[in-house]
Amino acid sequence: MDYNFHWRPVFRALPDLFEAALITLEISTLSILLGIVLGMVLAISKMKGPWPLRALAIGWIEIARNTPALFQLFFFGFGLGAFGLHLSPYMIVLIGLTYNNAGYLAETFRGGINAVPETQVKAGRSLGMTATQVFTRIIAPQVLKIVYHPMTNQFVWAVLMSSLGMLVGFRELSGETQFFASKTFRIFEYFAVTALIYYVIVKIILGVSKLIAWRAFRWGN
Amino acid sequence: MIKIRGLKKRFGTNEVLKGIDLDVKKGEVLSVIGASGSGKSTLLYCINGLEPIQDGYIEVDDTRVHDRNTNVNLLRQKLGMVFQQWNSFPHLTALENVALAPRIVRKKSKREAQEIAKKQLSHVGLGDKLDAYPNSLSGGQQQRLAIARALAMEPEYMLFDEATSALDPELVGEVLDTMRLLADEGMTMICVTHEMGFAKDVSDRVAYFHQGILEEVGPPSQIFGNPTSEHTKKFLSKTR
Numbered sequence A: 001m002d003y004n005f006h007w008r009p010v011f012r013a014l015p016d017l018f019e020a021a022l023i024t025l026e027i028s029t030l031s032i033l034l035g036i037v038l039g040m041v042l043a044i045s046k047m048k049g050p051w052p053l054r055a056l057a058i059g060w061i062e063i064a065r066n067t068p069a070l071f072q073l074f075f076f077g078f079g080l081g082a083f084g085l086h087l088s089p090y091m092i093v094l095i096g097l098t099y100n101n102a103g104y105l106a107e108t109f110r111g112g113i114n115a116v117p118e119t120q121v122k123a124g125r126s127l128g129m130t131a132t133q134v135f136t137r138i139i140a141p142q143v144l145k146i147v148y149h150p151m152t153n154q155f156v157w158a159v160l161m162s163s164l165g166m167l168v169g170f171r172e173l174s175g176e177t178q179f180f181a182s183k184t185f186r187i188f189e190y191f192a193v194t195a196l197i198y199y200v201i202v203k204i205i206l207g208v209s210k211l212i213a214w215r216a217f218r219w220g221n
Numbered sequence B: 001m002i003k004i005r006g007l008k009k010r011f012g013t014n015e016v017l018k019g020i021d022l023d024v025k026k027g028e029v030l031s032v033i034g035a036s037g038s039g040k041s042t043l044l045y046c047i048n049g050l051e052p053i054q055d056g057y058i059e060v061d062d063t064r065v066h067d068r069n070t071n072v073n074l075l076r077q078k079l080g081m082v083f084q085q086w087n088s089f090p091h092l093t094a095l096e097n098v099a100l101a102p103r104i105v106r107k108k109s110k111r112e113a114q115e116i117a118k119k120q121l122s123h124v125g126l127g128d129k130l131d132a133y134p135n136s137l138s139g140g141q142q143q144r145l146a147i148a149r150a151l152a153m154e155p156e157y158m159l160f161d162e163a164t165s166a167l168d169p170e171l172v173g174e175v176l177d178t179m180r181l182l183a184d185e186g187m188t189m190i191c192v193t194h195e196m197g198f199a200k201d202v203s204d205r206v207a208y209f210h211q212g213i214l215e216e217v218g219p220p221s222q223i224f225g226n227p228t229s230e231h232t233k234k235f236l237s238k239t240r
């Protein structure tokens, strides 16, 4: 083997990589939060919406779940570009990830809502609560528990998926790594270190998620 | 008073209530008996507006339940309901279960709502379970929790839909005792039940439902001692 490892340039780039990691974390957090809101809207639209809304929701969900995430990003990048609508790399990744998250989460939420017995609604309504109050005070907290782990997984997935950003010119963690790697040709070293950073980020997310679940769902069995 | 006239209820083409006339006066305890599928639960759901109706009307204190202008959420505060499935809210403690509706529906302060909840939980014998989550309570305790939760709205009527049917036999007694207590306190109650002993001892009148028709209604002595309808006789001979 005549490849010599050189780690020093990677270490020198670490501050920049950490900064990029924060961007990764920021954009995946934003996209998961937006994805949760939109996913909930999609789930309810698919279940109870009038048909145009339902059709829209079904189309969104089907495409998000059954085509490569990369193609979805490319659509918001180059696809819209073909129509003269040019988004910044940041917006392409944010919208692409959000689109994908919302589609996956919609099905998760739908399953969660269906898993809460209908009698809970009747019990709430019989106490004089409005449909909205029943949803926010009784159904949503129970759905949250059911969807909590799938939601955490989706967050992890969003962090990893955001690395596709480098393919649309976005300098999140992978894009930044690519930038340094191609400058120095220490491709393996850079991506090895970056993989480790991803790993640590994911482990932190899973750890925090577990902590929150332990605090929030003490009522569960 | 609850006044029901010519009530018809269909699910699709299936007519479940075929023209019911019934009055329940203030302070009265009415037990509703009948075979499964005869429309007893549906009647209760119609009374508090959880199910729409197709014909006739139901009045609660002169308010038409299914009138377009009726504020059902307000009306339901008068009508407590207890279901066969206990329906505790699993994510809330016993205290929170009971305090929730007073707070968000009756707009009581948090403090006041909790006071009401404590009072009603003691009322049903759960004064020592305030901070317990439903999954740590027995079926009987959860059903009493459901009763406390309904009482916290200070209803004038209580509707019980087979409140003891889903319970293990050894837990039935504590729930029936609670219902008996309410009856003694003068609560107006409609109790769909399979507990003939309860129907006989506690109710002022018993209504027998047969295939969507109110076949016979009268004091327990009549229904259990001297029923006029053949259907009633047959049903009672089977349940004994």
Ligand SMILES: Nc1ncnc2c1ncn2[C@@H]1O[C@H](COP(=O)(O)OP(=O)(O)O)[C@@H](O)[C@H]1O
Pocket (backbone or CB within 6 Å): B011, B016, B034, B035, B036, B037, B038, B039, B040, B041, B042, B043
């Ligand atoms: N939500 C519903 N949709 C369709 N049919 C229903 C529904 N609820 C009850 N039914 C039907 O109405 C009839 C009466 O049901 P129910 O009122 O539950 O009877 P009971 O309480 O006396 O056992 C049954 O034939 C049942 O299948």
Ligand SMILES: [Mg+2]
Pocket (backbone or CB within 6 Å): B040, B041, B042, B161, B162
């Ligand atoms: Mg029933």
